[in-house]
Amino acid sequence: MNLRFIVSLAWSYGFRVIFRGPSYIISSMSAPLTLLFIVSILSHGTLINYALVGGFLGLIASVALSSSGDAAFMRLQLRFQDLYVASKVSPSDYMIGLTLSYVIFSLPGIILYAILGAIFHIFTLGAVLALIGIMCFLVVGTSSISFIVSSSIKHVRNVWGIAGIMSVIMTVLPPTFYPYEYIPKWALYALSATPVTPAAVLAQWAFGLSPPMINELYIFVIETIIYFSMARYLTRWREN
Amino acid sequence: MIHCENLTKKYSDGFTALNSVSFETTGRINTLIGRNGAGKTTLTRILSTQLMPTSGTASINGMDITKDVDQIRRSIVSIPQEASPLGILTAQEQVGMFLIGRGHSFRSAKEESRIALESLGLGDFRNLPADKLSGGMKRKIFVAMAIASRAETVFLDEPTTGLDPISRIEVWSAIREIESEIFLTTHYMEEAQDLSEHVFLLEHGNIAASGTVKDLLKPFSGKVRVESHTEIPDAIKIGAMWISYVTADETSEYLGKGCTIKPISLDDVFISRGVEVES
Numbered sequence: 247m248n249l250r251f252i253v254s255l256a257w258s259y260g261f262r263v264i265f266r267g268p269s270y271i272i273s274s275m276s277a278p279l280t281l282l283f284i285v286s287i288l289s290h291g292t293l294i295n296y297a298l299v300g301g302f303l304g305l306i307a308s309v310a311l312s313s314s315g316d317a318a319f320m321r322l323q324l325r326f327q328d329l330y331v332a333s334k335v336s337p338s339d340y341m342i343g344l345t346l347s348y349v350i351f352s353l354p355g356i357i358l359y360a361i362l363g364a365i366f367h368i369f370t371l372g373a374v375l376a377l378i379g380i381m382c383f384l385v386v387g388t389s390s391i392s393f394i395v396s397s398s399i400k401h402v403r404n405v406w407g408i409a410g411i412m413s414v415i416m417t418v419l420p421p422t423f424y425p426y427e428y429i430p431k432w433a434l435y436a437l438s439a440t441p442v443t444p445a446a447v448l449a450q451w452a453f454g455l456s457p458p459m460i461n462e463l464y465i466f467v468i469e470t471i472i473y474f475s476m477a478r479y480l481t482r483w484r485e486n
Numbered sequence: 487m488i489h490c491e492n493l494t495k496k497y498s499d500g501f502t503a504l505n506s507v508s509f510e511t512t513g514r515i516n517t518l519i520g521r522n523g524a525g526k527t528t529l530t531r532i533l534s535t536q537l538m539p540t541s542g543t544a545s546i547n548g549m550d551i552t553k554d555v556d557q558i559r560r561s562i563v564s565i566p567q568e569a570s571p572l573g574i575l576t577a578q579e580q581v582g583m584f585l586i587g588r589g590h591s592f593r594s595a596k597e598e599s600r601i602a603l604e605s606l607g608l609g610d611f612r613n614l615p616a617d618k619l620s621g622g623m624k625r626k627i628f629v630a631m632a633i634a635s636r637a638e639t640v641f642l643d644e645p646t647t648g649l650d651p652i653s654r655i656e657v658w659s660a661i662r663e664i665e666s667e668i669f670l671t672t673h674y675m676e677e678a679q680d681l682s683e684h685v686f687l688l689e690h691g692n693i694a695a696s697g698t699v700k701d702l703l704k705p706f707s708g709k710v711r712v713e714s715h716t717e718i719p720d721a722i723k724i725g726a727m728w729i730s731y732v733t734a735d736e737t738s739e740y741l742g743k744g745c746t747i748k749p750i751s752l753d754d755v756f757i758s759r760g761v762e763v764e765s
Contacts, residue, residue: 251587254595258575258583266574266615325566329631332534332564332641334556335587485537 248339255343260350274312275355277414278304281423282362293424295368298359299377299449300422305355306381307417307442310348310388315409317344317396322405327483337483345389368453376452380445380466387441387470388416390477397481416440421447425456438465441473487511488533488639488669493542495528495691503528505691506542511669513683513698515661518671519752520688526671527567527643529688533669534564534641546639560588563635565628567643567671573617577603577627580616584631602634603627606660622653629660640666646677675752687755694759699752706750708733711757714745722757729757 264271278301285297320326330340363369395412399405420443426434437443444466450456488511495504503525520526531537533544535555544551549558571580581599582592590598603612606626616624625645632640642661646654658680661668672678678685679699687695687702695702709731712718718740721728731754732740737747 248587248589250592251583254583254586254592258579259572262579263574320572323570324572325569326572328531328536328564328566329569329584329628330587331536332559332562333584333587334560334589339587485531 247342248335251335251339252343252346255340256346256350258347259344260347263347263351264354271351271354274309274352275305275358277308277418278355278359281418285423294366295453295455296425296450297423298363298366298368299453299455300424300446301359301362302356302377302381303384303442303445303449304417304422305359306349306352306385307388307422307445308413309352309355310345310385311392311416312409312413313344313348313389314392314396314399314412315405317393318399318405318409319402321396322399322402331483337481338478340483341389341393341477341481344393345385348389349385370453373453377449380449380452383466383470384441384445387445387466387473390470390473391416391441393477393481394473417442421450426450426459427456438462438469441466441469444469487548487667488516488544488546490529490533490544491542493529493532493544494540495525495532495537496540503691504532504539507688507691507693508542509686509693509696511667511684515668515670515682516684516686517678517682518669518686518688519673519675519678519756520671521673521756524688525691526673526688530564530567530641530643530669530671534562535559536564536566561638562641563632563637563639563666564641565632565643565645568647569628571616571624571627574615576613576615577608577619577623577630578612580627581630581634585634588635598634599630602630605633605663606630607656620653621649622656625649625653625657626660629657629664632664632666633660637666640664640668642668642670644671644673646672646674675756679752685752689759695755702752702755703750705758706731706754709750710734710737711748711750711754712737712740712745713748714740714743716744718745724757731758 282297282301286294395408399408420437420440421429422442426447444462447459447462448466451458491508493504493507496502507529518526518529528537532539533546533551535551535558546558546562551558578599581602582595585595585598586592600612603609606629608623608626611619611623616627646657649657658677661681670681682699685696685699685702686693712730712732714728715726718728718730721730740747
């Protein structure tokens with residue numbers, strides 16, 4: 247593993263972007279903050295804690311999922327990936343570096359949500375630790391999906407459309423910003439194909455907002471492993 | 487040294503991009519010329535371990551491109567066609583990150599990237615985000631990567647495509663700074679003529695001709711090119727133009743008839759084969 251490259255890519259593509267392209271940060275935060283506002287208004291404030299907890303997950307998942315556009319653009323248009331194929335960098339180094347850059351890129355939004363969470367007194371130590379664990383798994387799962395999808399995109403013209411569709415469907419549709427009990431079980435299981443659904447169920451459980459649902463824990467762990475393994479094998483590096 | 491034997495690439499849609507290509511490089515700067523779609527990028531990507539061949543073998547300095555992939559990747563740099571730097575990062579950050587990817591320490595990457603960029607006249611611009619640099623400067627960032635990496639073999643796939651004439655000359659000068667063996671692809675004949683020690687002409691996935699520029703121009707020795715928009719007997723017709731090759735003594739026949747007489751260049755290696763060139 248080329249750790250120095252991973253750090254360098256994560257730092258350059260995550261941290262540098264925060265300071266040199268702040269509009270991207272606002273763009274990544276706009277959807278979760280808008281949904282937080284809408285859910286609060288429509289529920290007369292009763293579901294604000296759900297929307298706050300969901301905001302953490304929605305933010306990190308939407309950044310990771312929409313990054314499929316970035317990854318495809320970097321491969322097809324900038325030829326950035328090609329530059330590193332013919333070098334000592336492995337596909338795993340590249341994927342981990344980009345994934346960490348998305349985590350760094352999400353930090354301003356996470357800090358903002360942490361401040362809001364503190365204002366609304368939603369945190370306990372156990373809940374925070376659980377949330378961190380859930381977010382780590384979530385970023386691995388969603389980034390893996392992102393790499394699988396970006397590898398299958400053959401034309402730049404499809405890049406942003408597909409990334410946008412994925413980001414909305416996989417983060418807004420699941421019970422990220424509302425209680426998971428609001429939807430029928432079959433719909434919940436169907437939506438569990440996106441790691442955001444089990445992540446939201448587990449987070450609502452950890453914050454004492456909804457009853458536990460242990461099946462979603464198994465689904466979350468298993469599908470994260472499956473998506474990560476698929477990404478490792480399906481991500482195009484040396485092409486056939 | 488690059489050695490290819492019957493290298494073939496067929497894509498899943500049935501298109502044959504390379505059809506049993508065999509050659510061996512001899513000079514320091516070897517250039518592959520050919521029209522768009524001739525197979526230049528496919529060949530470069532196969533040789534630089536980015537794409538698997540369908541059949542055939544190839545080696546770089548004795549290392550097999552399918553068996554010794556890790557060794558080859560440590561010893562080469564491949565700058566893809568139309569590669570573009572990340573606009574948000576500075577020139578120095580891009581070159582530095584590339585060197586770190588090749589195993590340099592953070593300190594060495596910073597120092598080596600600074601030296602390489604300064605050697606290409608980008609010293610004053612190295613801390614500017616790439617999206618503020620001109621097209622020529624952006625291409626030089628990649629040449630700086632090749633220089634700083636000190637790789638044994640450097641692949642440059644159409645490094646000057648889309649650049650204005652001044653930027654092209656600047657990039658050519660930069661390419662000369664690279665001390666490694668260079669495998670360059672281009673469809674600009676002037677570029678091939680100016681830089682190469684050995685030229686390979688790729689046509690429809692095959693090496694149609696090869697040799698030094700002098701070798702390739704030998705059949706035209708003592709001749710000039712006559713171009714006309716009206717028909718010339720026994721001439722090659724390309725588009726709406728007739729082109730013929732005549733000796734200097736024969737040019738008098740064409741004077742005053744609206745013909746243009748030009749000296750021979752590598753373009754004529756293409757034209758004589760009935761293939762249009764881009765300029």
